[in-house]
Each structure stands twice: as C-alpha cells, then as structure tokens.
Amino acid sequence: MTLLIxxxxxxxxxxxxxxxxxALAEAIADHPAGSLVAVRNVQCLGGCPDHGVAAVDGPGKARVRFSGLDAGDAAAVLAAAAAHDSCASGAPGDWEVPAELADRISSVTPKRGPNGF
Structure with missing residues (x-):
C-alpha cells in the first residue's frame, strides 16, 4: 500500500x-502505526485549489484522494490507508472510510486493467 502526500x-x-x-509526513512518522505505511511525497495530486491533499493507492486498486487535511488528521489517514490496503478493490464503498474523512473524499480513480483499458 502507498500513501501519497x-x-x-x-x-x-x-x-x-x-x-x-x-507536517503530515512528520505526524505520520511520529505515529505508532506510521512505520506500517509506505509514504511517497509527490509533486501534485491535482486537488487544487483545495489544499491539504493525500491519497491512498495500491496496485490494481482505486486511488482515493482526500482534500482539506492537516497534520491533525494523521491517525485517520493511517486508518484509511490500512482499510484501503485490506480491500481488494480499493473503492470506498468496499472499505470503511474513517468518519472524519468521509466528507473529504475529493476523487476516486478506478484502476484500469493490465492493458490500460
């Protein structure tokens, strides 16, 4: 599983x-569950102009992007990453999105098949 920040x-x-x-990467690193998640700091996740963007992603799974986050959301983001990781599809309806993040899903990008279609 990968957490994109x-x-x-x-x-x-x-x-x-x-x-x-x-700030979010530091809060995650300081959290007891922080070592269980691979964090990638990426140039942009396309959430502008709503800042505070992170996404959970994984091979063959939907990418779920959250906006309006801050360092105080580290525990919820880690819970979302763990739930997403344990779900075969990654689609938010198939795993429990933490309540504090449910209204901050800004996009869901389904994964395409192995040929990109």
Whole structure:
C-alpha cells in the first residue's frame, strides 16, 4: 500500500508551499502505526485549489484522494490507508472510510486493467 502526500500544498500560497506535506509526513512518522505505511511525497495530486491533499493507492486498486487535511488528521489517514490496503478493490464503498474523512473524499480513480483499458 502507498500513501501519497502532496508536497506542494498549498500550491497557491508561495510562503507556505510544502508546509502541509512536511507536517503530515512528520505526524505520520511520529505515529505508532506510521512505520506500517509506505509514504511517497509527490509533486501534485491535482486537488487544487483545495489544499491539504493525500491519497491512498495500491496496485490494481482505486486511488482515493482526500482534500482539506492537516497534520491533525494523521491517525485517520493511517486508518484509511490500512482499510484501503485490506480491500481488494480499493473503492470506498468496499472499505470503511474513517468518519472524519468521509466528507473529504475529493476523487476516486478506478484502476484500469493490465492493458490500460
């Protein structure tokens, strides 16, 4: 399983660009369950202009993107990553999205077949 964290959020605030990614990655690293998740800090997850973006993703699974997050959401994000990992499809209807994140799903991208179709 992979947890993707935007390292440019908030993109449109040049003084704070990158603050979100650093803060969330640090909060996850400090959490007892943080070592169970592979974290990738990525350039952008396309959640602009709603900053505070992270996504759970995995091979053959839907990518679920959350917006409006901050470092205080680390435990919920880790719970979402674990639930997503244990689900075959990754689709939010097939796993329990933590209540505090349920209204912050900003997109779901289903995975395509092995040939990209």
């Amino acid at each position: 935007c390292r440019t959020c908030p993109r449109y605030d040049s003084r704070a660009t990158g603050d979100f990614g650093r």
